[in-house]
Amino acid sequence: MERVQLTEDLQFSRIIHGHWRMADWQYGSQQILRVLEECLEMGVTTMDTADIYGQYTCESLFGQALALKPSLRDSIEIVTKCGIKLTSKEGVGINHYDSSKKHIIESVEASLLNLHTDYLDAVLIHRPDVLTDPEEVAAAFSELKRAGKVRSFGVSNYTPSQLNMLQSYLDEPLITNQVEVSLLVRDQFENGTLDQAIEKRMPVMAWSPLAGGRIFTGEDAQTLRVQKALKKTAAEMGTENMDQVLYAWLLKHPGKIMPIVGSGKVKRIRAAVGALQLKMTKEQWYELWVASRGKPVD
Numbered sequence: 001m002e003r004v005q006l007t008e009d010l011q012f013s014r015i016i017h018g019h020w021r022m023a024d025w026q027y028g029s030q031q032i033l034r035v036l037e038e039c040l041e042m043g044v045t046t047m048d049t050a051d052i053y054g055q056y057t058c059e060s061l062f063g064q065a066l067a068l069k070p071s072l073r074d075s076i077e078i079v080t081k082c083g084i085k086l087t088s089k090e091g092v093g094i095n096h097y098d099s100s101k102k103h104i105i106e107s108v109e110a111s112l113l114n115l116h117t118d119y120l121d122a123v124l125i126h127r128p129d130v131l132t133d134p135e136e137v138a139a140a141f142s143e144l145k146r147a148g149k150v151r152s153f154g155v156s157n158y159t160p161s162q163l164n165m166l167q168s169y170l171d172e173p174l175i176t177n178q179v180e181v182s183l184l185v186r187d188q189f190e191n192g193t194l195d196q197a198i199e200k201r202m203p204v205m206a207w208s209p210l211a212g213g214r215i216f217t218g219e220d221a222q223t224l225r226v227q228k229a230l231k232k233t234a235a236e237m238g239t240e241n242m243d244q245v246l247y248a249w250l251l252k253h254p255g256k257i258m259p260i261v262g263s264g265k266v267k268r269i270r271a272a273v274g275a276l277q278l279k280m281t282k283e284q285w286y287e288l289w290v291a292s293r294g295k296p297v298d
């Protein structure tokens, strides 16, 4: 498995496993542990979660599985997120964003307990809080780092200017911006996010790399065009698996995109890992780009 260097002493696996849908999988702790062990055998060591996933349940589901085999903790990197408050939490009146120092620290403390760990490899601010006071974020990050509770920090769903603004208040570089990128959602290629990632040597994590499954089930004109092109490219590349072509398409970009696989099914995670071996030509890449865009390049 290819490893991606984020800081001097932190690497992620190029393919990451995501826990957003974990509550829907309806797996018990033993089954979650088995999926984790299968991931590790494939070299998928980085796990992406968030305080709010599964209405605040997914961190605990994973933490309970990890508690069955605590020796695995140091073989994985745990990425979690904070900064969104949902009404499913007691005392929250309306869904909103909160990047205050108090909320970041309280959320991280809760994540540590839920995940049965005494450190997190990375904490990301989940979505930009319009009312962010960057000095508070900086103070929260410094305190958590000094206490050895969090090794590194990043953001998610930030525009390049939001990222630059926050970065200008921080002592250490943000390690990533986790954003939605797929063949159906191409905005990041053209809105400066991926340019910034390359400029800053800051690989992005790609959420919903298969457009949340919509790429297989959608019936709108764009999806139908993409499905047709995917079938053609899959045949040319010698795979029957459209997922693999989608991953290979993301992996070819020079921004070192790290796709987050959202399925709990081991065969799907294996397919993503297999995509690292596939070679896609520039013409194949642009054929898919054009299918998504709906018009040839100018």
Ligand SMILES: NC(=O)c1ccc[n+]([C@@H]2O[C@H](COP(=O)([O-])OP(=O)(O)OC[C@H]3O[C@@H](n4cnc5c(N)ncnc54)[C@H](OP(=O)(O)O)[C@@H]3O)[C@@H](O)[C@H]2O)c1
Residues within 6 Å of the ligand: 017, 018, 019, 020, 021, 048, 049, 126, 156, 157, 178, 179, 206, 207, 208, 209, 210, 211, 212, 213, 214, 216, 243, 260, 261, 262, 263, 264, 265, 268
């Ligand atoms: N930072 C953020 O704001 C944010 C937002 C959303 C997600 N995320 C992260 O990104 C991760 C991945 O997101 P995602 O789950 O939306 O990723 P995704 O991989 O694009 O979508 C996963 C969905 O696609 C389905 N699927 C996969 N392969 C399929 C196939 N061959 N045919 C039909 N359906 C297929 C899966 O179904 P099965 O379960 O049946 O395989 C699952 O429902 C999340 O777990 C989370 O960690 C972050």
